[in-house]
Structure formats: C-alpha cells, structure tokens
Amino acid sequence: DYFPFTxxxxxxxxxxxxxxxxxxxxxxxxxxxxxxxxxxxxxxSAHLNLSPEKLMIGRFGVGKVFYSxxxxxxxxxxxxxxxxxxxxxxxxxxxxxxxxxxxxxPEKSDIFSVGQILLQLATQKNSxxxxxxxxxxxxxxxxxxxxxxxxxxxxxxxxxxxxxxxNENESNRPTIDSLxxxxxxxxxxxxxxxxxxxxxxxxxx
Numbered sequence: 619d620y621f622p623f624t625x626x627x628x629x630x631x632x633x634x635x636x637x638x639x640x641x642x643x644x645x646x647x648x649x650x651x652x653x654x655x656x657x658x659x660x661x662x663s664a665h666l667n668l669s670p671e672k673l674m675i676g677r678f679g680v681g682k683v684f685y686s687x688x689x690x691x692x693x694x695x696x697x698x699x700x701x702x703x704x705x706x707x708x709x710x711x712x713x714x715x716x717x718x719x720x721x722x723x724p725e726k727s728d729i730f731s732v733g734q735i736l737l738q739l740a741t742q743k744n745s746x747x748x749x750x751x752x753x754x755x756x757x758x759x760x761x762x763x764x765x766x767x768x769x770x771x772x773x774x775x776x777x778x779x780x781x782x783x784x785n786e787n788e789s790n791r792p793t794i795d796s797l798x799x800x801x802x803x804x805x806x807x808x809x810x811x812x813x814x815x816x817x818x819x820x821x822x823x
Contacts, residue, residue, distance in 0.1 A: 623817075627675070629738070648736055651732045652797045666727060707728075729794070732783060736780055
C-alpha cells in the first residue's frame with residue numbers, strides 16, 4: 619500500500635488551520651494504536667517508539683503503525699533535543715537521558731506514549747515542553763493542566779481514559795486488553811471515517 623501522509627502531517631495542518639480533532643476521531647486513533655500494540659504483544663514484543671509520525675495514512679484513510687526500536691537510533695540525547703515532540707514514558711525517557719537500560723513494563727510504556735499522542739492531538743500543544751532533558755523528569759502538573767483545559771470538549775469517559783494511560787505509576791495504567799474492551803470504537807475500519815484535512819488540502823492543489 620501507498621502511505622503518502624502521517625498522523626503528524628494531519629496534526630500540523632489542523633494546528634495551522636485551527637481544526638480540532640473530535641472525541642470520536644481520537645477514540646478511533648486510539649483504537650488503531652492499541653490494536654497495533656496487541657499484535658506486537660502476541661509476538662512477545664513492544665514498540666517503544668510510538669509517535670504520530672509512526673502512524674501512516676494511506677489511500678481512503680487506511681492507517682498502519684510502523685515499527686522502529688528506539689535503541690537502534692544512536693545518540694538519543696541529540697535526537698530528543700532536535701525533535702519537536704517526545705512521547706516516551708517516564709521510565710523510557712529517563713533511560714534515554716541517562717544512557718541506562720529502562721526498568722519498566724514495555725506494554726505500559728507504550729500505553730503511556732499513546733496517551734501522550736492523544737493529549738497532543740486533543741490540546742494541539744506539542745508534548746516536548748512536558749519533558750525535562752536536564753534531569754529526565756516529566757511535568758505531571760502540566761499534563762493535568764492540559765487535560766483540565768479541554769474538559770469542556772470531551773466526555774468524562776474519554777478524559778478518565780486519558781488520565782489512566784498517563785498515570786505516573788505504570789502499574790496503575792490500563793492494559794492493552796482493557797483499553798480494547800473499554801473503547802467505544804471496536805471496528806478498525808472506522809479509521810476511514812476520520813475527516814482527514816490533509817487529503818482535502820491535496821485535492822485542492
């Protein structure tokens with residue numbers, strides 16, 4: 619399949635045009651990421667480098683999550699200082715900053731990353747400012763502030779779901795199975811029903 623765009627492309631054009639993602643669209647995007655993580659889990663693997671760039675958008679809005687392991691990328695301090703956004707879990711981010719192997723549950727780290735991606739899409743604020751590259755810590759007060767800022771636009775169910783994925787304590791984050799079961803979207807093909815702004819832009823050129 620041909621994948622000309624990414625979710626990152628869609629985010630950037632919506633941010634420029636001030637077009638917000640709806641709650642239904644975010645549930646669909648969550649479903650796509652979690653479904654991909656479940657497939658990896660069945661292979662006794664994890665992604666550990668999720669980002670909007672890793673969700674490719676093909677013809678008719680069909681999506682595919684691409685896989686690349688972060689520890690094949692070289693100097694992570696430089697990599698993170700050059701990128702606009704970071705989505706790693708606290709354990710992953712700290713290990714990258716300090717050059718240590720992460721001590722974590724890989725599944726729960728991936729779930730945190732999905733939460734960060736959804737928070738960025740919901741608020742249209744880049745995630746990088748949440749991460750402190752000096753000490754390897756995350757600003758959880760800022761995470762909660764951003765969730766509170768959009769509480770009028772999203773249901774308590776969605777915001778509770780978001781808070782659970784972004785829990786500082788990984789043992790309190792939901793599992794892949796629970797996220798699959800609690801998502802009101804159960805059909806991966808519904809990805810085609812997202813109103814992709816980037817395709818409209820291409821069609822008007």
